[in-house]
Amino acid sequence: MTQRISGVLSPVVTPFNADYTPDAGRFARQCRWLLANGVGLAVFGTNSEANSLAVPERMELLEQLVAAGVDPARMMPGTGACAFTDTVRLTAHAVKLGCAGVLMLPPFYYKGVSDEGLYRSYSEIVQRVGDPRLRVYLYHIPPVAQVGISLALIERLLKDYPGIVAGVKDSSGDWNNTQAMLERFAPQGFDVFAGSETFLLANLRGGGRGCISATANVNPAAIAALHRQWQGADADALQAGLDRIRAIFARQPMIPALKHAIAHWSGDDRWRTVRPPLVELAPAQAASLLAELEAAGFSMPGLGS
Numbered sequence: 001m002t003q004r005i006s007g008v009l010s011p012v013v014t015p016f017n018a019d020y021t022p023d024a025g026r027f028a029r030q031c032r033w034l035l036a037n038g039v040g041l042a043v044f045g046t047n048s049e050a051n052s053l054a055v056p057e058r059m060e061l062l063e064q065l066v067a068a069g070v071d072p073a074r075m076m077p078g079t080g081a082c083a084f085t086d087t088v089r090l091t092a093h094a095v096k097l098g099c100a101g102v103l104m105l106p107p108f109y110y111k112g113v114s115d116e117g118l119y120r121s122y123s124e125i126v127q128r129v130g131d132p133r134l135r136v137y138l139y140h141i142p143p144v145a146q147v148g149i150s151l152a153l154i155e156r157l158l159k160d161y162p163g164i165v166a167g168v169k170d171s172s173g174d175w176n177n178t179q180a181m182l183e184r185f186a187p188q189g190f191d192v193f194a195g196s197e198t199f200l201l202a203n204l205r206g207g208g209r210g211c212i213s214a215t216a217n218v219n220p221a222a223i224a225a226l227h228r229q230w231q232g233a234d235a236d237a238l239q240a241g242l243d244r245i246r247a248i249f250a251r252q253p254m255i256p257a258l259k260h261a262i263a264h265w266s267g268d269d270r271w272r273t274v275r276p277p278l279v280e281l282a283p284a285q286a287a288s289l290l291a292e293l294e295a296a297g298f299s300m301p302g303l304g305s
Helices: 026-036 055-067 084-096 115-129 153-160 176-189 196-207 219-228 235-250 255-267 282-295
Strands: 007-010 102-104 136-140 164-169 191-194 210-212
Touching: 026 055, 026 176, 055 210, 055 282, 084 115, 084 191, 115 136, 115 153, 136 191, 153 176, 164 176, 176 191, 176 196, 191 196, 196 210, 196 235, 210 219, 219 235, 235 255, 235 282, 255 282
Parallel strands: 007 210, 102 136, 136 164, 164 191, 191 210
Antiparallel strands: none
């Protein structure tokens, strides 16, 4: 691993068959389309329904993706789990396959845990994986996990595991928190990714590395264009365009909405399937989503090819 992963990454939505088994072929095709549009692959993220997938399912899917010729150097799989032994297993597997890094949730079942407890969990994982190629990207998403990653915890992990603890995805939705991470840690070579393209331009201007965003699943080329052109005169206009599309998807349950859009523009209705406890969009929700997207001139060129 000579160069760290950066830019725009998508927590790739996971296609399921009618019996809820993952469909590796459609998964690989979706990943190739994203890569062709300039977006990397944060497979097994929140919007991938990762926590509805068992450890062996994630491992098998990742193996099938690499076997299908998808470049692991463009991947940052999610490996965080409540049991640190599961995280060790997933992480070691990803490193062995040559993935550029792993996106690691904190153990999130118990609430109100201390920084000391979280430190012990991350430390144990790093030591048990025991591979110098490991690059850990901490996943801060308190609106969902209800367990956050403090600045003090990041500082301690950076001190004890320099180079291994490589960055963070900040999905707090709080720009002040992202800015604090940038100011405090980016000068140390710590890579800060915004958790949404809403903050992509501000993050890049503050010294961040990019974003890992749900809507990169459906609007990859436009988001990647801002990453390439963020220093240009039209950067603010590009950001405003991304915000308009993001807002349309945010008015619906995000994962079913992403899958419905992919189903619509690919012509493959099987993409609408989500694993319980999630449910697909209701007809009225689906109609509203598509009407708003079409009114905004949205499309997903090349998706069905």
